Amino acid sequence: MSRRLNVSVDHSRCVGNAMCLATAPGVFAHNADRQSEVVDPAGDTEEEILEAAFNCPTGAIRVEVAETGERLFPRAG
Amino acid sequence: MTPTDLDDLFAPEVIADPYSYFAQLREADPVHWNERFQLWVITGYEEVVWLLRHHELFSSAIMKHSTSPPYPPVDPEDLPLFDEVREFRGDQLVEQDRPEHLHQRGVVHEYFTPTAMESWRPFVRNAVRELLDELEPLGRMDVLTVFAAPLPVRIIAQMMDVPFEDRDHLRELADSILYMNRGEPWRLRPLTEGMRGIVEYAAPLVEERLECPGDDFISILARGEKTGVFTRHQVLVNTGLLLFAGHETTMNLICNGLLALIRHPDQWDRLRADPAGMARLATEECLRYDPPVKSTQRIAAEDVELGGRTIRKGDRIRWIMAAANRDPSAFPDPDRFDIGRQPNPHVSFGSGIHYCLGVALARMEGQEVFRALAERFPRFELATEEVAYQPSIQFRSLKSLPVTWNQGDR
Numbered sequence: 419m420s421r422r423l424n425v426s427v428d429h430s431r432c433v434g435n436a437m438c439l440a441t442a443p444g445v446f447a448h449n450a451d452r453q454s455e456v457v458d459p460a461g462d463t464e465e466e467i468l469e470a471a472f473n474c475p476t477g478a479i480r481v482e483v484a485e486t487g488e489r490l491f492p493r494a495g
Numbered sequence: 496m497t498p499t500d501l502d503d504l505f506a507p508e509v510i511a512d513p514y515s516y517f518a519q520l521r522e523a524d525p526v527h528w529n530e531r532f533q534l535w536v537i538t539g540y541e542e543v544v545w546l547l548r549h550h551e552l553f554s555s556a557i558m559k560h561s562t563s564p565p566y567p568p569v570d571p572e573d574l575p576l577f578d579e580v581r582e583f584r585g586d587q588l589v590e591q592d593r594p595e596h597l598h599q600r601g602v603v604h605e606y607f608t609p610t611a612m613e614s615w616r617p618f619v620r621n622a623v624r625e626l627l628d629e630l631e632p633l634g635r636m637d638v639l640t641v642f643a644a645p646l647p648v649r650i651i652a653q654m655m656d657v658p659f660e661d662r663d664h665l666r667e668l669a670d671s672i673l674y675m676n677r678g679e680p681w682r683l684r685p686l687t688e689g690m691r692g693i694v695e696y697a698a699p700l701v702e703e704r705l706e707c708p709g710d711d712f713i714s715i716l717a718r719g720e721k722t723g724v725f726t727r728h729q730v731l732v733n734t735g736l737l738l739f740a741g742h743e744t745t746m747n748l749i750c751n752g753l754l755a756l757i758r759h760p761d762q763w764d765r766l767r768a769d770p771a772g773m774a775r776l777a778t779e780e781c782l783r784y785d786p787p788v789k790s791t792q793r794i795a796a797e798d799v800e801l802g803g804r805t806i807r808k809g810d811r812i813r814w815i816m817a818a819a820n821r822d823p824s825a826f827p828d829p830d831r832f833d834i835g836r837q838p839n840p841h842v843s844f845g846s847g848i849h850y851c852l853g854v855a856l857a858r859m860e861g862q863e864v865f866r867a868l869a870e871r872f873p874r875f876e877l878a879t880e881e882v883a884y885q886p887s888i889q890f891r892s893l894k895s896l897p898v899t900w901n902q903g904d905r
Contacts, residue, residue: 431548433600433848440609440855452601472838475850477548 422484425459425467431478438470438479446470454478502531505567510884513789513891514830517818526802533563534792534811535804538818540825540842542802546793546814547846553793553812554592555849558585560794561811567678567886576683580675583690586729587736589849592796596848599729602719603852606712612855615650619859622649623867631871631902635878638896643749644670647742647860654737656711657700665738668692672739678886693735701730712737741853743890744787748861750893752781753868754882755832757875757898762834770869777834778861783841784832787857789817789891791845816842817891872900 425445427438434452438445444461446454459467471479471491481491501520503509509516517538520527525539537543546553554560558581565577584590588599605611626646630636648666657665671689674682700713705721708714716733719725725733756763756777766773790813799806806812820841821829844851851857868875878897885892 433597433850434604435850435854436608436610437854440613443610452604469838472840475844475846476848477544477846 420460420464423459423464423467423490424480424482424484425456425471426480427454427456428478428480429453431476433476435475437473437475441470441473442466459484500531501527502529504529504532504536504888505886510886513815513817514821517815518821521818521822526804526806528804529813532566534813535806537801537812537814538822539802540819540822543814543816543819543842544846546801546812547842547849549799550593550848552796552799554796555596555793556585556590556592557792557794557811558582558590560809561792563811565683568680569683570680573681573683576687579687579690580683583732583735586726586732588733588852589736589740593848598724599719600848600852602722602724603712603715603733606715607852607855609855612859615856616859616863618653619650619863620867622646623863627867627871634902635897635899638753638898639746639750639893640895643746643896644742646749646864647745648738650856650860651738651741654712655700655734656709656713661696664696668696669738669742672735673743675739676743676885676887676890676892690735693738694731697731697734701727701734741856743892744853745857745860747787747890747892748778748781748857749864750896751785751787751891752778752861752865753875753898754877754893754896755781755784756834756865757877759832760874762832763869763874765834766865766869767873770866773834774862774866774869775858776837776839777865778858779839779841780832780834780836781861781865782843783820783826783836783839785891786816786820786841786843787891788843788889789887790815790889813888816845875900 432453434448434454436448438454439448442462445456445458445467447457449455467481468491471481477492479491482489501523520536521538525537525542527536529536537546591599623646626642630641636642645666648669649662652662652665668689671685671692674686674689697713701717704714704717708718713734716725716730720727720730756766766777793812793814795806795808795810795812797808820843823829825840844854875898878899882896883894885894
């Protein structure tokens, strides 16, 4: 069983490079302003979501464990 | 091996091996004022990423703001040509700040998204195969001139949707524009000839595409002119930007990556064992370990505190991805070439709003090339004692990469 995640995109940072759409197409989609939106936080695997977050060129993606609120990305520090 | 003068960015030792030099600088002073060249040199990973994510503090409009002459020096009688270079480069997308950058990038953005670029993979794969079909029986090649240089030009020609028979002319123009990154004192002459050549070549194409737009890159730029985002000059110089930015960088990725693979036979064997499966991560490691672009510039838009230093408004800044990519605080065992490295958050494509527009294409080209080479060639031998690099602080460009292979090994 995979755990539930909270995934969010900071629109003050997102410039619409669409890297996340390539890595986790089930989770992210572009809105009319060409910025990423989370359409389904369970649309891809945790590994794919974290890869999308890690590779976001503007560091706009935040990932937490829904149950505990534990932050998976960006890492603390 | 390392020069004692930490400010000598162009010392032959630094051009040959930037990694030892920048490691020393990063340890001693990650935000360093280089007195000789009058600029800040940023080498720490964290500092580089911070700088790139604060575009409001650091301007990309270098040509507009900087008055420093070309370096290495050029023939004094050629100096007036540098104004032409300034005008050409200054109008390109990479030199814009917000808000213009946001609008201009919005025009070309969709063309280059990873999803859109994926449709190019069959064309790229086929272009790689065609070139290697010709080369494989020869047993030797200069990777740079017969493979790494022609491949991206083929792809760019297709993206511009120009006739097949124009390809050689486009290649000549692309080769002239490479003088942007050379050290010869006479380099501004072939460079400006190439710049005029691309403008002359593209001008009728733009007229044509304004009339009957297609789905090619020039039509996309022309559409931006129609909607008032680009001037005609910007359309023309950004066509030139595609030709230049997609050419030299890809050449360097292929050559530097292959050289690293040749020098690390265990990693080459690893790639050979599963070319299709390893190509993606291997390409990322090639990009990190010996990046096509070593460094880029910014100019401080206001006074900024960084790493305990005060950077003054108007100061020039050079940030070194080749150093950040080897920062032990971001990459365990950073000097080890490990094609399975994951995660690999290198900054070879930059970060923030100026993040490389062609990233998905570059990755695809790298993946297809390294995969095909590993599938087809058992082993390469370096056919030279020593490799040499162009004397550029910006690009990590080999002058040539002669290799041989034994066809009987297969």
